Amino acid sequence: MGTFTRSDDLRGAKFVDADLRGTRFIGADLSGVVMRGVDVREMEIDAPWLSNGETFLRVNDVDVIPLVEAELNRRFPGRADRRAGDPDGLRTAWAALERTWAATLERVAAMPADAVDVSVGGEWSFAQTLRHLVLATDMWLGRAILEIEQPFHPIGQTDTSAEDGGLDKSNFVTATPSYAEVLEVRAGRVAMVRDFLATVTPEALAAARKNPHAPDYPETVLSCLHVILEEEWEHHRYAVRDLAAIEAKTNP
Secondary structure (H helix, E strand, C coil): CCCCCCCCCCCCCCCCCCCCCCCCCCCCCCCCCCCCCCCCCCCCCCCCCCCCCCCCCCCCCCECCCCCCCCHHCCCCHHHHHCCCCCHHHHHHHHHHHHHHHHHHHHHHHHHHHEEEECCCCCHHHHHHHCCCCCCCHHHHHHHCCCCCCCCCCCCCCCCCCHCCCHHHHHHCCCCCCCHHHHHHHHHHHHHHHHHHCCCCCCHHCEEEEECCCCCCCEHHHHHHHHHHHHHHHHHHHHHHHHHHHHHHHCC
């Protein structure tokens, strides 16, 4: 079966009576796609930007975005605070995240030791997810907010997408670090955010910063913090989804 990549322009294409069972769309732009009379049994959609300015996502004339948001906020207490706009609200939002991750780390500690390195469906393992969050903190707190020229820890998990902001990947390790080292570095980055939020002021939140991926695009300290919070909650959602799959396979 063929594989279509960024170089294949399928905009405006029509699939009529086509059998697309088992097809995977990864990093694809499906905005404006219209599907009529389709069989979507067992279809899965993962779109982390659903609530970030998306106009609508209609299923049988029902906009499901508010429904999805409400359900995710119910499943993950504290998630609704991720767009807090003042220092106290941000501190509350970060404290909720710390509690959530602490509970998840306890869950993982009770699983077989090799579970942290298991990839589900080609996604990052739990350890790799924590390493990516190290990178995200370095990117948005270290580089963007604190304006440190080289804030990146070498164990940060990178990928091949533009999301990595043109990083020099030769500065990152190629060998897999131990889980103990990952936990240590991750804890340090969590503390960095906590310490920054402990003294941040409304004036500091409004200060201008550069987008680390697109320096000509303006950000504020507040918008950079919102990216960190969004990264944390989305990757936690991915992590617990995959942990559940690992547990189900281990304990059928």
